[in-house]
Amino acid sequence: MPESKPDAQPVPESKPDARPVPKPEARPDPRPASQPRPWPQPASTRRGGAKRGVIASVVLCAVVGGVCTATLREPDESPAARATEARATAAVKAAGAPTTVRLRDLAAVITDREAHLRAHPDDVRAWAVLGSAYVERGERADExxxxxMAEKALRTSLKAKPKGNVEAFHGLAALAEARHDFRAARKWGEAAVAASPKRWTTYPxxxxxxxxxxxxxxAQRALRKLTGLRSGAEVFAQTGLVYRDSGRPEDAAAAxxxxxxxxxxPAEEAAVLLRGGELAWERGEAATSLRYYEAALRAAPGEHAALAGRGRALAALGRTSEALRAYRTALTKRPLPQYALxxxxxxxxxxxxxxxxxQYNAIRVQVRKAAAxxxxxxxxxxxxxADHGAPASALxxxxxxxxxxxxxxxxxxLGWALHRSGRNDEAISFASKATAEHDGGGMRVALHTYHRGVIERALRQNYAARSHLAKSLRINPHFSPLLAPAAKKALQAMGEPSAGGPQDVYG
Structure with a gap:
């Protein structure tokens, strides 16, 4: 889910689970926390205590998608260990699947499953759990x-059990989404739903x-199935996103x-507040979006997406020095290309x-690093x-x-890259797709509307161009520090439409 993700700092803890995680019995790992551990190799291993086992079991239920429903039992676990996992599963079922997992607990489950797999390399479910934990750790720590490593673990599980392996399907869907490969995420998400239609955590x-x-x-059909299975903060957040995409901003705000x-x-609250800030920003409500982002930062101090959103809102409100500091801090927390742009x-x-x-050069470096x-x-x-480099490369x-x-x-x-390459006849087709209000869509985006207006002006479709340029500023008068002023200047240059109506407006 397009969703803001916490950075590598510890996620704020929920009050009911404030107990510290017991330290491992073995020597501490000298590697930095952000460095991936080596791939599990067959070797003699230690066993963690029962308390640590409970933590690992609860967290593994979360990382593989909430309530544990696996039918495969870990083959060589003792009866005491199986009883521990059963108690953890029951606790998750009673409390509901947590939407966030603390980084130190996530590290515990990774250590636990790696150790287990050294002794039991044929455990199908443990490979899926480990792969899902690697996905979550990679996203959260920006590594x-x-x-x-996650893909190798998940495919190891899938190779051993290619049919009905819902944990591996779910993990591969999460991995594809983290990589922004939505076609693969759809494939694995649909496979997970087919294998377990009542497993609500796959639907987001x-x-x-x-x-x-x-x-x-x-998306709307999947949302209806989700709401039939589950209610709660995450479900309402998904509902808000689908409403937003459907051009229903008021309903989205209510959800x-x-x-x-x-x-x-607090972490769950921060994630939802971020969505509220994004929605307010898209509606042109800079002051409201700032309040949302600052509330998110109070719930989750240091949250990188809230810092970047705060910078965006502050720039729109003319508080430029504060905006620059917010963006720089966000990039320090997580150097995402979007923030740098x-x-x-x-x-x-x-x-x-x-x-x-x-910053533009940094983006190219960030993209290459992520591609690895x-x-x-x-x-x-x-x-x-398209805007600051080579339009042909953008195309x-x-x-x-x-x-x-x-x-x-x-x-x-794509439409904008075609325009910047001088191919406006092709560009208008894609610009029209981006602003279409059909097929379940209808989200109003000021940038898309501006781009369409500029392309129409280049084609001398002046009446349509004037309409879309003005609309972009009505949607959000501060949608870009560069392009919002350009939209105003273009409207001034075009002047008012000639008397007599829009006849012959296409010249």
Whole structure:
């Protein structure tokens, strides 16, 4: 799920589970916490205590998708260990699947499953649990090197049990989503749902995959199945996102408000508040979005997505120095290409061209680094190259991206790259797709509307161009520090429409 993810700092703990995790009995690992552990090799291993086993069991239930329903029992576990896992499973069923797991607990379950697999390398379910834990750790710690390890573990489980292996299917769907491969996420999410239709935790992954592919009708159907199985903060948050994509911002805001009220932990509350901030921003409500982002930071201090959102809102409100600091801090927490692009364009709008170029160059480095772990940031790179680099390179990247993920976001970026390459007759087709209000979609995005207006102006469709440029500013008058002023300037240059109505407006 398009969703904000916590950074490598510990996630705020829920009050009922404030007990510290017992330290392992063996010597501490001298490697940094962010460095992946070596792949498990057959060797003699130690056993953790019962208390640590409970923590690992509860966390593994969360990382593989909530309530544990596996039929495969770990082959060589003692009766006491099996009883421990049964108690942990019962606790998860009673409390509901947690939406967030503390990093130190996640490290505990990774250590536990690695040790178990050295002694029992034929344990199908343990491989799936380990792979899912690697996915979560890679996302949370921003370490793409965990993703190849996750894929190897999950495919080891799948090879041993290719049919009905719902834990492996779920883990592969989560891995594909983390890599922004929504087509693969759809494939594995649908396989997980087919294997276990009442397992509610797979549906959010599947909904996000459909959204990433621009398949809003399927997302709505999956949401209806989810709401029939489960209620709570995560379900209301998913409902808000689907409503947003469907062009129902008021309903989306109401659903997100309910999600905040139902949040069980500070981290869960922060995740929902982030969605509320994004929705308010898209509606042009900069001050409201700032309040959401600051509330998210109070719930989860240091949350990188809230810091970047705060920078966006502060820039719109004219508090530029604070905005720059917020963006820099966000990039320190997690150097995502999207944050660097926004900061670079803010620098450029202030006439700080050298600082802007530094950010643009950093994006190319970030994208290459992420690609080594299989993460796809080509949409952001294509936007960068179209506006600040080589439009021909952007065109190649975005055509390939359109084949993989034909969403409104990709249609907009491809249309814009075509325009920047001087191919406006092709560009208008994609710009129209990006702003279409059918097939279950209808989200109003100021940037997409602006791009369409500029392309129409280049085609001398002045009446339509004027309409879309003005609409972009009505949706969000501060949608970009560079392009919102350009929209105002273009409208002034075009002047008012001639008297007598829109006849002959296409020249």
């Amino acid at each position: 793409a090197t965990y993703f190849p 992954l599947l909904i996000d995959a459909y959204r990433g592919l621009g398949d809003h009708s399927s 997100l408000s309910d999600a905040v009220a139902l949040a069980a932990t 926004e900061l670079g364009e803010l620098y450029e709008s202030l006439g700080l061209d050298n600082a802007a170029r530094t 772990g299989g993460i796809n940031h080509n949409l952001v790179l294509g936007r960068l190259e 190649r990247l975005l055509r390939a991206e359109w084949e993989r993920h034909p969403s409104a976001q990709v249609a907009d970026a």
